Structures are given as C-alpha cells and as structure tokens.
Amino acid sequence: MLDVLIIGAGPVGLACALETQRRGLRTAVVEKGALVNSIIGYPTNMEFFSTPELLEIGGYPFPTSHYKPLREDALDYYHRVAATEKLELRLHEKVLALQGEQGDFTVQTDKGEIRTRNVVVATGFYDLPNLLNVPGEDLPHVSHYYKEPYEHVTQHVVVVGAKNSSAKAALQLTRAGAKVTLIVRGPAVSDSVKYWIRPDLVNRIAEGRITAHFNTTITAIRPDAVEVLTPEGPLTLPTNFVYALTGYHPDEALLGRLGIEPNPDDEACAPLFDPATHQTTRPGLFVAGTVCGGRATSRWFIENGRHHAQLIAAHLAAQVPTQLA
Ligand SMILES: Cc1cc2nc3c(=O)[nH]c(=O)nc-3n(C[C@H](O)[C@H](O)[C@H](O)COP(=O)(O)OP(=O)(O)OC[C@H]3O[C@@H](n4cnc5c(N)ncnc54)[C@H](O)[C@@H]3O)c2cc1C
Numbered sequence: 078m079l080d081v082l083i084i085g086a087g088p089v090g091l092a093c094a095l096e097t098q099r100r101g102l103r104t105a106v107v108e109k110g111a112l113v114n115s116i117i118g119y120p121t122n123m124e125f126f127s128t129p130e131l132l133e134i135g136g137y138p139f140p141t142s143h144y145k146p147l148r149e150d151a152l153d154y155y156h157r158v159a160a161t162e163k164l165e166l167r168l169h170e171k172v173l174a175l176q177g178e179q180g181d182f183t184v185q186t187d188k189g190e191i192r193t194r195n196v197v198v199a200t201g202f203y204d205l206p207n208l209l210n211v212p213g214e215d216l217p218h219v220s221h222y223y224k225e226p227y228e229h230v231t232q233h234v235v236v237v238g239a240k241n242s243s244a245k246a247a248l249q250l251t252r253a254g255a256k257v258t259l260i261v262r263g264p265a266v267s268d269s270v271k272y273w274i275r276p277d278l279v280n281r282i283a284e285g286r287i288t289a290h291f292n293t294t295i296t297a298i299r300p301d302a303v304e305v306l307t308p309e310g311p312l313t314l315p316t317n318f319v320y321a322l323t324g325y326h327p328d329e330a331l332l333g334r335l336g337i338e339p340n341p342d343d344e345a346c347a348p349l350f351d352p353a354t355h356q357t358t359r360p361g362l363f364v365a366g367t368v369c370g371g372r373a374t375s376r377w378f379i380e381n382g383r384h385h386a387q388l389i390a391a392h393l394a395a396q397v398p399t400q401l402a
Pocket residue numbers: 084085086087088089090091107108109110111113114115116119120123124125126127170171172173199200201202203204242328331365366367368377378379380381382
C-alpha cells in the first residue's frame with residue numbers, strides 16, 4: 078500500500094511527489110499520458126513567460142542558455158528531476174474513480190486498481206478546451222491546440238481569441254507566411270497579454286499584416302469558410318484552418334467522481350479545500366497546482382502552484398504515522 082498517490086505528472090504533481098518521498102512516504106505518480114504531458118502539448122519551441130528559477134522544483138537548478146526557457150528545456154528539466162529523484166511513475170494510466178477513505182483508498186484506473194492511504198489530485202486543466210459551441214467546430218481543419226506554423230504557409234488561418242496563446246500563434250503564423258485573421262469577442266487585444274507581446278500584435282494589426290475583427294463572434298465553421306457576426310453585420314471569411322484558442326478548463330466530472338466538492342462561494346467553481354494543507358472536504362484527498370483555481374486557470378500556475386507541494390507534504394508527514402498506528 079502506498080502512503081501517497083499523486084494523480085498527474087505535471088510540474089506540480091512531480092513537486093508533490095518528490096516532497097512526500099523525501100519525507101519518507103511511499104509515493105507514486107499516476108499519469109494518463111506521458112511525463113509532463115501538458116507541456117508536451119505546448120507549441121514547438123514555446124518560450125515560457127517565467128524565468129527558469131521560478132519553474133524550479135525540489136531545489137534543482139534549471140540552467141538555460143537564454144533568459145526564458147523553451148518548452149524543450151522544461152521537458153528536459155522535469156524529466157531529469159523525475160529520474161534523479163527515482164520517482165515511481167505509472168505513465169499512460171488514466172484515473173477513473175476513487176473508493177474508500179483516508180488510510181485505505183482504492184484508486185480505479187483504466188489498467189486496474191491502486192491502494193493508497195492518501196491521494197493528491199494535480200490534474201491541471203489542459204485536456205478540455207473551452208468550446209465555441211458552433212456548428213462545424215468538430216471539422217478536421219479546426220483545432221484547439223496550436224503547435225507550429227509551417228503547414229499553414231500561404232493559407233488563410235483564422236485565430237480565435239486575443240489572449241497570450243492566440244496572440245503568439247497569430248504573430249508566429251503571420252511571420253511564417255500565413256494570412257491570419259483574428260476573431261476577438263471583446264473590443265481589443267486583452268490587457269492580460271504579456272507586455273512584450275501585446276505591442277507587437279497591436280502594431281501588426283495597425284499595419285494591416287494581421288486582419289482583426291473585434292466585438293465579433295463566430296456563428297459557424299464550414300469546410301472552406303468561417304461565418305462571423307461583426308458589429309457591421311455578418312461576414313463570410315475564406316478559411317483553410319481555424320485555431321480556436323479560447324482557453325481550457327479542469328475536468329469537473331472527474332473531480333466530482335473523486336469526491337471533490339466545488340466551493341459554493343467561488344465563481345470559478347474552484348475545489349473546496351483548506352488553504353493551509355490543501356486537503357479537500359474528503360479527508361486524505363488533496364488538490365495541488367492549477368486545478369485548485371477551477372475555471373480560473375491563471376490563478377495558479379507553475380510559479381506559485383509548485384509551493385503547494387511543501388504544504389501538502391508537511392501535513393502528510395505528520396499524518397501518515399497516525400494512519401499506520
Ligand atoms: C502555453 C502555456 C504557457 C505557459 N507558460 C507558463 C509560464 O511561463 N510560467 C508558469 O508558471 N506557468 C505557465 N503556464 C501554466 C502552466 O503550464 C500550468 O499552470 C502548469 O502546467 C500547471 O501544472 P500542473 O502540474 O498543475 O498541471 P499540468 O501540467 O496540466 O499537469 C496535469 C497532469 O495531469 C494529467 N491528468 C489529467 N487527468 C488525469 C487522469 N484522469 N489520470 C491521470 N492523469 C491525469 C495530465 O495528463 C497532466 O499531465 C503556461 C500554460 C500554457 C498553456
């Protein structure tokens with residue numbers, strides 16, 4: 078029987094695992110995809126907005142040759158940390174449900190069962206995109222994940238959204254030679270776009286290299302066009318590819334199956350947990366990382382979420398001996 082099972086091998090899940098293991102607790106991590114699966118899904122060569130020391134876990138230095146790490150640097154870093162700490166990893170195994178109680182939980186996965194005294198849920202938010210909910214969204218030329226621009230050179234690409242991901246994708250696609258149209262529901266490029274990205278986008282729109290439609294919504298996607306509603310009326314935009322980069326949200330159905338209650342006073346439906354220990358209302362069940370913010374996915378990120386690990390590990394190190402007694 079494990080002392081702690083961490084669900085999710087993202088940066089915060091790994092931070093939790095190494096902190097509990099270092100305190101002598103028998104720990105494993107179960108992950109439905111690959112190690113640091115969410116970061117694998119980020120754009121090729123994506124530059125983090127954090128400097129490397131703010132992404133470090135377990136006290137391991139994160140040296141990089143440039144000011145901000147790239148996706149590939151982060152993948153190497155977290156892989157090395159997991160290997161150095163000899164973390165027990167159960168990869169490509171998806172958690173489905175949780176039975177039992179603190180001291181004797183059974184976690185059901187798509188490969189079997191895992192028995193553990195305590196569970197930490199660090200499942201992030203990156204698997205479920207916020208859908209536009211328009212006809213045609215499921216067509217093969219529509220994606221909610223941007224990777225790289227090269228297949229779109231000379232093509233008409235519609236990018237939906239005006240936050241960091243859509244801003245960076247629109248700029249990169251334009252520079253690679255795609256004809257980009259940005260569709261923005263609000264009146265302007267979001268103020269939350271990082272201060273070194275926003276002026277670049279605003280200036281590319283001003284000089285006409287990127288066409289932007291503000292206060293505009295998509296009403297339908299067809300194989301060769303996108304229908305939009307602008308303040309001046311409906312428009313049909315010829316389109317070869319659509320990137321709907323309108324954010325993501327945690328798997329609330331999974332959280333419910335694990336027995337995690339939403340906080341009724343939180344408009345983002347964040348889980349109800351004790352901020353001192355990160356224990357939920359189900360004793361022995363903890364939350365860590367981005368999932369703690371519910372639909373407010375920018376509330377907790379690697380920089381601040383990695384510190385959940387120490388709170389949880391310190392609490393469990395005191396608890397587990399009493400569970401064994
Ligand atoms: C493009 C982009 C750039 C970013 N840049 C930065 C930055 O510069 N600095 C920063 O601090 N933050 C940044 N963030 C945010 C940051 O990456 C996330 O907040 C971070 O990944 C959160 O870590 P986590 O461990 O909580 O969750 P995740 O990294 O999302 O890990 C959760 C893991 O749980 C797994 N999982 C989910 N469900 C199950 C299940 N049922 N069973 C088993 N496993 C499951 C997932 O596969 C995933 O591997 C960025 C995010 C994006 C999208």
